[in-house]
Amino acid sequence: xxxxxxxxxxxxxxxxxxxxxxxxxxxxxxxxxxxxxxxxxxxxxxxxxxxxxxxxxxxxxxxxxxxxxxxxxxxxxxxxxxxxxxxxxxxxxxxxxxxxxxxxxxxxxxxxxxxxxxxxxxxxxxxxxxxxxxxxxxxxxxxxxxxxxxxxxxxxxxxxxxxxxxxxxxxxxxxxxxxxxxxxxxxxxxxxxxxxxxxxxxxxxxxxxxxxxxxxxxxxxxxxxxxxxxxxxxxxxxxxxxxxxxxxxxxxxxxxxxxxxxxxxxxxxxxxxxxxxxxxxxxxxxxxxxxxxxxxxxxxxxxxxxxxxxxxxxxxxxxxxxxxxxxxxxxxxxxxxxxxxxxxxxxxxxxxxxxxxxxxxxxxxxxxxxxxxxxxxxxxxxxxxxxxxxxxxxxxxxxxxxxxxxxxxxxxxxxxxxxxxxxxxx
Amino acid sequence: xxxxxxxxxxxxxxxxxxxxxxxxxxxxxxxxxxxxxxxxxxxxxxxxxxxxxxxxxxxxxxxxxxxxxxxxxxxxxxxxxxxxxxxxxxxxxxxxxxxxxxxxxxxxxxxxxxxxxxxxxxxxxxxxxxxxxxxxxxxxxxxxxxxxxxxxxxxxxxxxxxxxxxxxxxxxxxxxxxxxxxxxxxxxxxxxxxxxxxxxxxxxxxxxxxxxxxxxxxxxxxxxxxxxxxxxxxxxxxxxxxxxxxxxxxxxxxxxxxxxxxxxxxxxxxxxxxxxxxxxxxxxxxxxxxxxxxxxxxxxxxxxxxxxxxxxxxxxxxxxxxxxxxxxxxxxxxxxxxxxxxxxxxxxxxxxxxxxxxxxxxxxxxxxxxxxxxxxxxxxxxxxxxxxxxxxxxxxxxxxxxxxxxxxxxxxxxxxxxxxxxxxxxxxxxxxxxxxxxxxxxxxxxxxxxxxxxxxxxxxxxxx
Numbered sequence: 001x002x003x004x005x006x007x008x009x010x011x012x013x014x015x016x017x018x019x020x021x022x023x024x025x026x027x028x029x030x031x032x033x034x035x036x037x038x039x040x041x042x043x044x045x046x047x048x049x050x051x052x053x054x055x056x057x058x059x060x061x062x063x064x065x066x067x068x069x070x071x072x073x074x075x076x077x078x079x080x081x082x083x084x085x086x087x088x089x090x091x092x093x094x095x096x097x098x099x100x101x102x103x104x105x106x107x108x109x110x111x112x113x114x115x116x117x118x119x120x121x122x123x124x125x126x127x128x129x130x131x132x133x134x135x136x137x138x139x140x141x142x143x144x145x146x147x148x149x150x151x152x153x154x155x156x157x158x159x160x161x162x163x164x165x166x167x168x169x170x171x172x173x174x175x176x177x178x179x180x181x182x183x184x185x186x187x188x189x190x191x192x193x194x195x196x197x198x199x200x201x202x203x204x205x206x207x208x209x210x211x212x213x214x215x216x217x218x219x220x221x222x223x224x225x226x227x228x229x230x231x232x233x234x235x236x237x238x239x240x241x242x243x244x245x246x247x248x249x250x251x252x253x254x255x256x257x258x259x260x261x262x263x264x265x266x267x268x269x270x271x272x273x274x275x276x277x278x279x280x281x282x283x284x285x286x287x288x289x290x291x292x293x294x295x296x297x298x299x300x301x302x303x304x305x306x307x308x309x310x311x312x313x314x315x316x317x318x319x320x321x322x323x324x325x326x327x328x329x330x331x332x333x334x335x336x337x338x339x340x341x342x343x344x345x346x347x348x349x350x351x352x353x354x355x356x357x358x359x360x361x362x363x364x365x366x367x368x369x370x371x372x373x374x375x376x377x378x379x380x381x382x383x384x385x386x387x388x389x390x391x392x393x394x395x396x397x398x399x400x401x402x403x404x405x406x407x408x409x410x411x412x413x414x415x416x417x418x419x420x421x422x423x424x425x426x
Numbered sequence: 427x428x429x430x431x432x433x434x435x436x437x438x439x440x441x442x443x444x445x446x447x448x449x450x451x452x453x454x455x456x457x458x459x460x461x462x463x464x465x466x467x468x469x470x471x472x473x474x475x476x477x478x479x480x481x482x483x484x485x486x487x488x489x490x491x492x493x494x495x496x497x498x499x500x501x502x503x504x505x506x507x508x509x510x511x512x513x514x515x516x517x518x519x520x521x522x523x524x525x526x527x528x529x530x531x532x533x534x535x536x537x538x539x540x541x542x543x544x545x546x547x548x549x550x551x552x553x554x555x556x557x558x559x560x561x562x563x564x565x566x567x568x569x570x571x572x573x574x575x576x577x578x579x580x581x582x583x584x585x586x587x588x589x590x591x592x593x594x595x596x597x598x599x600x601x602x603x604x605x606x607x608x609x610x611x612x613x614x615x616x617x618x619x620x621x622x623x624x625x626x627x628x629x630x631x632x633x634x635x636x637x638x639x640x641x642x643x644x645x646x647x648x649x650x651x652x653x654x655x656x657x658x659x660x661x662x663x664x665x666x667x668x669x670x671x672x673x674x675x676x677x678x679x680x681x682x683x684x685x686x687x688x689x690x691x692x693x694x695x696x697x698x699x700x701x702x703x704x705x706x707x708x709x710x711x712x713x714x715x716x717x718x719x720x721x722x723x724x725x726x727x728x729x730x731x732x733x734x735x736x737x738x739x740x741x742x743x744x745x746x747x748x749x750x751x752x753x754x755x756x757x758x759x760x761x762x763x764x765x766x767x768x769x770x771x772x773x774x775x776x777x778x779x780x781x782x783x784x785x786x787x788x789x790x791x792x793x794x795x796x797x798x799x800x801x802x803x804x805x806x807x808x809x810x811x812x813x814x815x816x817x818x819x820x821x822x823x824x825x826x827x828x829x830x831x832x833x834x835x836x837x838x839x840x841x842x843x844x845x846x847x848x849x850x851x852x853x854x855x856x857x858x859x860x861x862x863x864x865x866x867x868x869x870x871x872x873x874x875x876x877x878x879x880x881x882x883x884x885x886x887x888x889x890x
């Protein structure tokens with residue numbers, strides 16, 4: 001990075017610059033059944049440079065990639081090309097984040113480990129040690145252990161660096177008999193190894209996979225309450241939050257405005273959604289964004305009413321926001337009031353595995369193909385498969401209920417279950 | 427022109443292969459130099475800059491039992507020290523070592539070849555392409571006062587790859603261009619209408635984008651009136667984009683043979699059996715047609731193939747990378763692909779499509795009493811193990827008494843059992859289009875560029 005900065009300082013015709021360097025070291029294991037097929041390791045650095053050119057009352061910018069292999073001459077040529085391109089770009093001016101220095105490590109139990117192989121092995125052992133029903137097994141497992149360093153420097157004197165450690169696990173719990181074999185996809189992201197939690201979650205998924213084997217397609221269509229799990233709740237919250245990003249607003253592509261009640265007339269649990277920088281246990285956590293902007297936790301929705309937008313410093317400035325929040329990575333949803341006891345009062349369908357939750361804000365739609373679910377009538381749980389759900393998103397938001405307990409799942413922290421009322425299941 | 431940087435690394439790569447051969451039976455190095463440039467304009471913003479690219483090396487090693495890989499940015503310097511570092515970086519614990527698979531040694535058949543498919547990208551300046559995007563954006567905005575924003579994007583991608591083993595030295599260089607138009611439109615309801623194109627030359631892409639302006643304006647006017655579909659089972663006519671999505675999700679992912687190794691694909695047990703209507707034929711391959719995934723050799727150094735997956739309704743073959751083919755003791759089909767040099771190679775699709783039939787599209791529409799014609803891929807999800815499928819179309823048009831109506835529905839989620847869907851194919855049109863602007867993940871990661879398409883199909887399927 002040092003030579004890039006020296007070359008940028010010497011370059012003519014540019015008024016500012018930003019260098020973002022992302023270094024990644026990883027150790028990766030790929031299992032076929034319980035046998036280790038491939039061991040991988042990586043040590044790579046990505047460097048992105050943006051130059052800024054003031055001209056004709058506008059601000060142009062243009063970015064390029066720098067590779068370790070490039071000579072100073074290569075980089076100088078790239079700077080010159082980017083400066084020329086920036087001269088073709090006529091955008092509203094904005095200022096870069098101001099001088100600031102920061103250096104920190106995100107909290108993780110991996111901060112002190114010297115050997116990624118040992119850590120990866122412990123994760124694999126936790127997965128394979130999960131209690132499996134007769135006929136249950138793990139057909140494939142991938143384990144990734146990462147150290148990621150993000151370093152941002154700009155021409156205003158900003159110099160920030162953060163180091164984060166994390167792990168990603170992709171496992172395929174499977175249930176097999178002589179007649180049939182079925183599977184469910186499972187993935188986990190975390191910053192601290194909790195072998196017991198991993199084994200418990202995998203054991204639950206193995207039980208769900210057995211249920212998928214036993215599941216039958218319902219004989220008739222139904223209108224039923226549908227219970228979603230954290231992965232899908234997080235996805236829905238991402239879609240709602242994305243609509244409230246400064247970029248969507250500036251591009252006039254947003255649907256909801258500040259002050260609007262997205263649950264108007266509803267009688268369910270109200271949405272309290274906050275975008276956050278750091279959530280303990282989430283691998284998405286960070287102290288600053290790719291521009292180096294300090295992140296400020298922002299309450300987007302309170303009591304179902306949109307309170308604010310969020311996003312990067314550039315589009316924040318375009319919208320006249322005094323202190324843009326920065327591109328916040330984590331979503332925290334407030335807990336609701338639904339208890340298991342109340343849930344059991346009416347029949348519901350608990351989704352275990354979806355092909356993918358389909359959310360279309362523009363067309364007011366939520367739905368998807370359900371690969372496995374439990375139909376619960378208050379007395380027993382019956383596994384079902386081969387059905388598709390669909391509902392009006394606005395109706396779902398008005399009547400949604402949220403569990404009163406919370407957990408972290410990727411970039412989402414919030415209730416572990418969400419109940420959607422009166423969903424069509426075919 | 428092939429990357430001068432990679433060209434200059436041939437000696438370093440050969441020396442590193444030789445050094446690592448002291449520790450491994452098989453060593454290959456793939457060097458990549460991929461660059462892209464993006465031009466974009468809308469009502470309020472413009473940009474001209476590098477897009478995502480990569481430049482680095484991935485080393486694949488086999489010790490007579492198992493596979494090892496190491497990804498790094500550069501291979502210059504002291505090769506002995508670098509080789510020692512690589513060996514140490516992929517070292518396992520004693521417990522892991524006991525669990526490693528044992529498969530036969532990899533073949534390293536001699537071949538030296540350089541492949542080039544030139545582009546016309548150098549004929550177009552930054553000024554011209556950015557100006558064109560501004561012009562397209564302005565044209566969309568001028569068409570209707572209800573247009574809130576018109577966006578236009580053009581992206582060019584140049585790929586150079588160099589593959590070296592003890593006996594093999596392959597290089598390839600090719601390019602691809604793609605672009606899109608988006609109309610953000612509000613007429614009581616906010617909608618986005620999109621038109622996405624991909625071509626191997628900018629001249630053809632520009633023609634396509636210019637023709638797309640009226641299309642995104644007209645489409646938005648219809649989408650604001652679109653209603654949700656009443657869930658049910660319908661006769662459906664697919665446009666080539668949706669045909670391709672079915673091919674991709676049904677028997678693209680379903681025959682990726684690394685899933686055979688893991689017992690994650692039902693297709694493993696169905697080769698030689700009817701899995702589709704006898705009028706259905708399906709191919710995949712980098713050499714099967716010219717589109718975004720038409721390379722000359724894959725990331726394992728295997729030459730591109732044209733693989734027929736389904737012949738007259740019968741499943742005949744799958745798609746493999748080097749590691750899966752070795753474990754299955756089959757020949758690799760040139761489908762070993764990586765998201766980048768930083769990621770593992772898996773069995774991946776390339777250009778996947780149904781081949782043409784004999785029916786006329788107008789006859790197909792006329793044969794539907796009540797159903798829908800579906801257009802434009804939004805997304806899809808596979809389930810190779812249990813053969814369930816979910817494909818989402820951007821929109822559909824209702825067909826009543828054999829005629830397309832003005833009734834639009836959006837979005838449309840098509841789902842069900844793969845064999846039931848494919849066996850329901852009752853008509854196949856005589857036109858053909860492959861759309862080269864797609865991205866495909868494996869599970870929820872490992873994104874690579876793919877194309878898919880084919881003719882129009884008539885199927886019976888659940889829509890919701």
